[in-house]
Amino acid sequence: MASFSLPVVQDTPSYWGPAVEDATSATSTSASDSRSNGHGHGHTLSPSASSSASVLPPEFRDIPFVPFAKSDKIGRIADWNSSADGSSLAGDRPLRGGRSGRGGRDGGTAQVYGANAGSAFAYFHGEDEATFSVVDNAKTTTKSRGGLTSFSRGRGGARGGARGGARNVAAGARGGRGGASAGRGGPAGRGGPGGAARRGGWRDWDKPQRTREPSVDVGDDWEQLEEIDFSRLAKLKLDVEDPEDLSAHGTLYEYDRSYDRISSVRFEKALQPIDRVRYNPSTRDDPILADLAAKPSQAADAGSAPVRIFATDSILALLMSATRSVYPWDLVITRDAQGNVFLDKREGGAFDFVSVNENAAEPPLELADAAALEGKDAANKSSNNTAAASINTPGNLSLEATYINQNFASQVVNEKKSKTLAGGANPFYDSSAETERLGSCGYRYRKFDVSASSEEQVEIYLRTEVDAFIPGATKSAAPQFITIKTLNEFDSKAPGAGGAPDWRTKLDSQRGAVVATEMKNNSAKLARFAIQSILAGADNMKMGYISRATPRDTSRHVILGTQWYKPKEFAAQINLNLANGWGIVRTIADLARKHASSRDGQGVTSKFVLLKDPNKNVLRFYAVPAAWHDEQEEEAQEAHEAIAEGDEEEDEEDV
Structure with a gap:
């Protein structure tokens, strides 16, 4: 009956991979620089990998391996946008300082390990994929020509609409090229989500905030x-x-x-x-x-x-x-x-x-x-x-x-x-x-x-x-x-x-x-x-x-x-x-x-x-207080009498 037993994995506290032999073993095994992996692709073993060849079982010795330390930061497992020579598929831009793919939005901290890591894990397209194509069923948006409909759209489109900051406050008040894709200023350009928004008022951002005064002052004893x-x-x-x-x-x-x-x-x-x-x-x-x-x-x-x-x-x-x-x-x-x-x-x-x-x-x-x-x-x-x-x-x-x-x-x-x-x-x-x-x-x-x-x-x-x-x-x-x-x-x-x-x-x-x-x-x-x-x-x-x-x-x-x-x-x-x-x-x-x-x-x-x-x-x-309203009425009555007396004096002076 068939059986299966797991190989022995040795623990190495400072790095990943098999344990390194002593210096003598490492020197003797480093003579073999290059060997075939059985598939026609050559690869280079690092010193640690070559020195550990003696401790690996025979069925695992031809597997390519790129060692790295435990302190290194791991980026992407596989970069499908990278070609075999390490350049980006989008515009053939080379990988810079760990930035991968279109523009490299990984934060700039990832690194490429190994001498020829790109070639070791490269994937080559087969001839059968040459005839493969994708059918695009997405509806295209016609460009707006201005007029009445342009006021309900923002400046969306492929280039985006608003350019950030306070210009977004216009909220689609100006007509232009409509569209649903986002611009550089926000998630959906000047017109908001989907480019559609109400037309803002004149200088909404510059209007002073209205603060009304109460009809009567609240007393401290209230x-x-x-x-x-x-x-x-x-x-x-x-x-x-x-x-x-x-x-x-x-x-x-x-x-x-x-x-x-x-x-x-x-x-x-x-x-x-x-x-x-x-x-x-x-x-x-x-x-x-x-x-x-x-x-x-x-x-x-x-x-x-x-x-x-x-x-x-x-x-x-x-x-x-x-x-x-x-x-x-x-x-x-x-x-x-x-x-x-x-x-x-x-x-x-x-x-x-x-x-x-x-x-x-x-x-x-x-x-x-x-x-x-x-x-x-x-x-x-x-x-x-x-x-x-x-x-x-x-x-x-x-x-x-x-x-x-x-x-x-x-x-x-x-x-x-x-x-x-x-x-x-x-x-x-x-x-x-x-x-x-x-x-x-x-x-x-x-x-x-x-x-x-x-x-x-x-x-x-x-x-x-x-x-x-x-x-x-x-x-x-x-x-x-x-x-x-x-x-x-x-x-x-x-x-x-x-x-x-x-x-x-x-x-x-x-x-x-x-x-x-x-x-x-x-x-x-x-x-x-x-x-x-x-x-x-x-x-x-x-x-x-x-x-x-x-x-x-x-x-x-x-x-x-x-x-x-x-x-x-x-x-x-x-x-x-x-x-x-x-x-x-x-x-x-x-x-x-x-x-x-x-x-x-x-x-x-x-x-x-x-x-x-x-x-x-x-x-x-x-x-x-129970006397509050009466006091207010007395003060108002005194004010009315003072105004009446002033009017009488003015009339006498006019006469």
């Missing part, structure tokens, strides 16, 4: 209790039924139907500055809500009384659309000793003004940011560009939009036809001490049931506003309440316009495109308009399109058109989810009650501030 990101708020949901009307106060004027005839920009009308007084006090300053809070709550059942939340429609609308907001804002939340929760605003806060292009991809810039973008000094007031940018800052645009909104609501009503609501005249107007004329405004107080379960009843007492009324279809029909809102255009070519088209050329032919752009750039503002109209129970919402008479004049405006909307239908158009908004309101109220009970207990007034982070989509919930 304690942050919660941090809620918008992704969590977007998951909230609470279905609320129709409200209960409690009372209605104020005087409304009838809407003037003649403004419906502005169906084209050819029939534009000038916006007139009309001085009318409108009151928008905070929750704690409302006497009607104060009376409701002072009354004992009616027990919902034999064992418990409902939790009551007091707010205004402007506060609730901003809170319900919080996930759309970008600019910073703050809200003061107070839980009194009786357990009532008040949602208040600060004087001069975000609730009193209308934002412009808040949600645009490139919102309006502050003056310092605009000057940095242009590479100019912000203090250079003589420059025309700086002067134009100063009227288009977020603050100035917000003041202008608020001015337009109030004057348009006062202009489009007929003051000869009025209607006093059932609750009486305006509760905030003192006819004995004030002489200014009131604007058209009605206050409707309503109660919403926001209970999530039957175990605990939660109610919201809300003050809402309507702007005018229109008579019913018949004499016996009740009048319909409407709200009046505006969209304004400042300059379609100015920074921060958000890609809006020119209204004077597009409003008649492409009104849908104009409205769609406004829905994109002013998503938060339009959501507030829709929510306020729905909370007030308005039957219709009148929208006016107002533009500057000239782009650089903020004092003169014209009415380019008007349009009617149903509030609920308009909310559906802008993808507004009211159930999500009610869930946000209920969550914030529950946070105030929970932290007030855990910190101060029952029967103690607790105060909190809900702050929208100026640079992140995050709401921060702080516990503040």
Whole structure:
């Protein structure tokens, strides 16, 4: 029977291969320099190999062997790109310093061992491979000839595209030779993977990073209790039924139907500055809500009384659309000793003004940011560009939009036809001490049931506003309440316009495109308009399109058109989810009650501030001292009195 036994392998600690004999044996065996390996190829044995021939079995003595030390670094086992003479097959370039193959990317540390190592292990192609060929089924990419398609490709191709560094930021903005192969600058040339990428904006790499300031400074004695990101708020949901009307106060004027005839920009009308007084006090300053809070709550059942939340429609609308907001804002939340929760605003806060292009991809810039973008000094007031940018800052645009909104609501009503609501005249107007004329405004107080379960009843007492009324279809029909809102255009070519088209050329032919752009750039503002109209129970919402008479004049405006909307239908158009908004309101109220009970207990007034982070989509919930809001109001009142005294002194000097 056949058998097999392994040969004895001797261990050599300093090198690989058979053990070296003594000097005498090595000298005697070195005479045979060259012998045949039985295949017609001669080879040369090194001294170590020849000296070890006596210890090798006969069947292993003719195997070629190239010795090397254990300390040597091993490179490739076989180099298929190397020819028999040691040169590279790609361009017949010789091997240099251990670099093998195409360009030698082995790091330059590998070495070639032996006198003729290349010839000892060379592989010679047989004649049968002369007819071998490879069929290439890869599809070739045709060269781009520029035009519209060239903007979606980078400068790829065989030579690659971008040449590294900052030139890759262009992201395919320039057309050129398209292709999917990589260039020297990156994995897929200037156009990104596959050469395709979006077209970058003008000088994206050179734009200053926008850092907004918070709406109120966080005090050292404030304690942050919660941090809620918008992704969590977007998951909230609470279905609320129709409200209960409690009372209605104020005087409304009838809407003037003649403004419906502005169906084209050819029939534009000038916006007139009309001085009318409108009151928008905070929750704690409302006497009607104060009376409701002072009354004992009616027990919902034999064992418990409902939790009551007091707010205004402007506060609730901003809170319900919080996930759309970008600019910073703050809200003061107070839980009194009786357990009532008040949602208040600060004087001069975000609730009193209308934002412009808040949600645009490139919102309006502050003056310092605009000057940095242009590479100019912000203090250079003589420059025309700086002067134009100063009227288009977020603050100035917000003041202008608020001015337009109030004057348009006062202009489009007929003051000869009025209607006093059932609750009486305006509760905030003192006819004995004030002489200014009131604007058209009605206050409707309503109660919403926001209970999530039957175990605990939660109610919201809300003050809402309507702007005018229109008579019913018949004499016996009740009048319909409407709200009046505006969209304004400042300059379609100015920074921060958000890609809006020119209204004077597009409003008649492409009104849908104009409205769609406004829905994109002013998503938060339009959501507030829709929510306020729905909370007030308005039957219709009148929208006016107002533009500057000239782009650089903020004092003169014209009415380019008007349009009617149903509030609920308009909310559906802008993808507004009211159930999500009610869930946000209920969550914030529950946070105030929970932290007030855990910190101060029952029967103690607790105060909190809900702050929208100026640079992140995050709401921060702080516990503040109980006297903080009152101190802020006193300081604001003193500042107003100082300004009034200064104006009186200036008037006396002028006289």
